[in-house]
Amino acid sequence: MARLLILPGDGIGVEVTDVSVYLLKTLGDKHNIKFEFETALFGGSSIDAYGVPVTAEVLKKAKSSNAVLLGAVGGPKWDSLEYEIRPEKGLLALRKELEAFANLRPAVVYPSLQSASTLKSEIVEGVDIMVVRELTGGIYFGAPRGITKLPSGEEKGVNTLSYTTTEIERVSRVAFQIARKRRKKLTSVDKANILDVMELWRRTVARIGREEFPDVELEHLYVDNAAMQLIRRPKSFDVILADNMFGDILSDESAQLTGSLGMLPSASIGSGGAIYEPVHGSAPDIEGKDIANPIASVLSSAMMLKYSFNMDHAADEIDRSVRRVLEKGYRTADIYEKGMTKVGCREMGRLIVEEIKKI
Ligand code: IPM
Numbered sequence: 001m002a003r004l005l006i007l008p009g010d011g012i013g014v015e016v017t018d019v020s021v022y023l024l025k026t027l028g029d030k031h032n033i034k035f036e037f038e039t040a041l042f043g044g045s046s047i048d049a050y051g052v053p054v055t056a057e058v059l060k061k062a063k064s065s066n067a068v069l070l071g072a073v074g075g076p077k078w079d080s081l082e083y084e085i086r087p088e089k090g091l092l093a094l095r096k097e098l099e100a101f102a103n104l105r106p107a108v109v110y111p112s113l114q115s116a117s118t119l120k121s122e123i124v125e126g127v128d129i130m131v132v133r134e135l136t137g138g139i140y141f142g143a144p145r146g147i148t149k150l151p152s153g154e155e156k157g158v159n160t161l162s163y164t165t166t167e168i169e170r171v172s173r174v175a176f177q178i179a180r181k182r183r184k185k186l187t188s189v190d191k192a193n194i195l196d197v198m199e200l201w202r203r204t205v206a207r208i209g210r211e212e213f214p215d216v217e218l219e220h221l222y223v224d225n226a227a228m229q230l231i232r233r234p235k236s237f238d239v240i241l242a243d244n245m246f247g248d249i250l251s252d253e254s255a256q257l258t259g260s261l262g263m264l265p266s267a268s269i270g271s272g273g274a275i276y277e278p279v280h281g282s283a284p285d286i287e288g289k290d291i292a293n294p295i296a297s298v299l300s301s302a303m304m305l306k307y308s309f310n311m312d313h314a315a316d317e318i319d320r321s322v323r324r325v326l327e328k329g330y331r332t333a334d335i336y337e338k339g340m341t342k343v344g345c346r347e348m349g350r351l352i353v354e355e356i357k358k359i
């Protein structure tokens with residue numbers, strides 16, 4: 001039996017997660033897997049109910065479940081709160097609690113959506129990148145941090161970027177292992193020409209590669225150059241490894257290669273549990289209108305089946321069904337092009353499930 005904690009969160013997170021749960025139930029029936037679902041409040045909806053973005057009880061539930069499926073958090077309603085109780089803080093607490101240190105963000109350009117990219121078709125055609133972002137360390141969590149008042153009366157803001165050897169080693173191993181199953185190329189991103197911590201990053205990644213993954217080609221790029229090469233020669237990237245902040249930035253850039261943030265899933269895996277969530281946010285402007293694209297959440301569920309339950313075949317069925325529905329011309333508003341059939345969130349979910357039943 002697989003115990004899932006469902007955290008729909010805020011905004012369109014709720015609608016797209018509904019679609020995923022419906023799909024997982026269908027797959028469960030089809031393959032005789034028993035999923036047990038428990039749903040809880042998270043992010044802004046938890047702030048409204050309990051005053052905090054995530055309660056201790058929900059963190060405990062997350063830890064004892066086999067996987068967490070998250071929607072999205074945040075919205076203008078909570079933007080003026082202090083940092084400590086903002087929806088985003090709940091996300092960081094959850095990642096930390098589960099020690100989900102490796103964040104996997106695939107960016108795949110689907111042939112039927114190639115023209116949705118803002119880059120020329122011949123540049124993005126066939127792009128298939130996996131960004132592996134360190135998620136529980138670096139400048140997001142480093143101490144000291146905060147804003148203090150100086151004797152002069154002016155203020156000073158501080159954050160700390162630090163990594164230990166162990167933190168670098170464990171995320172590197174995940175990235176190398178993934179590369180080994182793909183096209184065997186890893187690009188590690190750093191700023192080793194200026195930051196000591198990044199010199200340690202580069203040295204450690206190089207050693208893990210040399211000692212444990214000599215079959216994987218390793219390339220090191222400085223982050224500024226990586227940002228440029230990513231739009232210049234995206235096809236030459238296979239797996240990209242980066243720290244928490246550079247990974248945050250480069251994963252958005254990779255997402256834009258595909259032209260549609262509404263399509264991108266993510267998995268955060270580690271030693272204490274796993275979180276699966278769309279890369280997109282809560283999109284409060286389109287909340288409740290049944291026009292959101294559920295595909296990022298649906299593909300996040302596919303990643304869950306693959307990485308948490310080793311059900312590669314079921315994950316493949318989802319992937320194939322999504323491609324099939326797109327080939328048939330069905331589009332949600334975010335990826336709509338002239339001549340296609342526009343459908344809403346629930347209808348897109350229904351179409352994907354229909355395809356799955358046919359396989
Ligand atoms: C992401 C988001 C988060 C991050 C924010 C919402 C805290 O941008 O998941 O990429 O920076 O990690």
Ligand code: MN
Nearest residue numbers: 248249251252
């Ligand atoms: Mn981000």
